[in-house]
Amino acid sequence: MSEAFLISAKPDLQQARVEWLKRLDGERRLSALTVTAYERDTRQFLQFLTGHLGDAPGIKDIADLRPSDFRAFLALRRRDGAGARSLGRGLAGIRSFLRFLERQGMANAAGVSAVRSPKAPKGLPKPLTAADARKVVSGEGQLAEEPWIAARNAAVLALLYGSGLRISEALGLTAGELNGKSAGALRIKGKGGKTRLVPVLPVVAQAVGEYCKLCPWHLSPEEPLFRGAKGGPLQPAIIQREMRKMRAALNLPDTATPHALRHSFATHLLGRGGDLRAIQELLGHASLSTTQVYTAVDTSRLLEIYDAAHPRA
CATH class of the missing domain: 1.10.150.130 (Tyrosine recombinase, N-terminal domain)
Known part of the structure; x- marks a missing residue:
């Protein structure tokens, strides 16, 4: 027919x-x-x-x-x-x-x-568990052959999880902004030109310092901090590729991406009692409603734990 x-x-x-x-x-x-x-x-x-x-x-x-x-x-x-x-x-x-x-x-x-398309509901962020996030930023599962590249990857991932940076923000840092910084705060210019202060934890500073010590390229203060294998600015696709390799090595879910570390930063802070307004500032969100999605993630996680653990669930 x-x-x-x-x-x-x-x-x-x-x-x-x-x-x-x-x-x-x-x-x-x-x-x-x-x-x-x-x-x-x-x-x-x-x-x-x-x-x-x-x-x-x-x-x-x-x-x-x-x-x-x-x-x-x-x-x-x-x-x-x-x-x-x-x-x-x-x-x-x-x-x-x-x-x-x-x-x-x-x-x-x-x-x-004249008919508007229905708005698709925003999916909830998919953070890593705290244990998985620690594995990723500790370098566990790293497959890079050269020590300096492994240290570079660990430093970038530490910034995403430890400071809540977007990958573009981390790779946009110059050596003068972070090289040798111990602890304290870092001024980040994010989306829409919005500037915010983010924490630089000692463990993050240590990871960056280890990379700087091993990096074979001269890191001038005004030039990019993170370099590719040939000395040029490090591209996001390289970190994304390394994260895919780590997913396989550590048996992580497909949702474990570099950006998921930023989601994890916010979700884990909220789960430990962090103030929503403060998390908004740390993430650089213009609107609190954007940050509020993490309250749904945290509630969802609590319900999952309840269903799995409560004898009458």
Whole structure:
């Protein structure tokens, strides 16, 4: 049976849809998975319209659609269990099809353009356990062949967990900002040019000092502190790759990334009674609501412990 007979649409709309899918696959060179998803999403939409309008839709019916028609489709999909990401992708496919029809002079895409994509809920940060974080920053599981590179990696990871830095902030440090610093605070310029003070714990300073002692390159005060194997500025991808290796060596979850160490910094501080406002300042968040996500992480962890340990759970 040909695809045309499987689609709830009049012949004119069926043919336009076939042409649109061909262009997606050919001219726009979208991935096969995206084209398949768009095909499925528009098929579901046309099936919905058949019931919604009382007959298989044609191009004239598509041209007359209002924002409320698209919202009714999204509401039905949500009742069927579709999440925000699925709904957003489905709406993107329908928009693409309507805009194709608009370019062909067959319909107006204003109706679907007026509908906002559902906001996907932000996933909770996935911190490491305190024990796993200590393994990572201690250098356990390091596979680097050269001692100075192993020390460099350990120093970077210590800054992410011990000071809550983003990887870009750690790698943006100059030798003059941190080389030889014992303990105290470090001034960091983060997102949006916001400057904050972060702690430099003795154990972090020690890790950086060990790297500086072993580094074969001259570390001028105004130049990058962390160097690649050939002496240039260290790239984030190198640390990310090393973290992937450590995940395998230490049997850590896939969520154990360099950025997860920053999440761990905040979560572990909060779990030990840290003040939310102070953690906001340490992380450089402009809004307290951004930091509040860590309260959900901590509560979630407490409930996990309760379920695992309580005899009546």
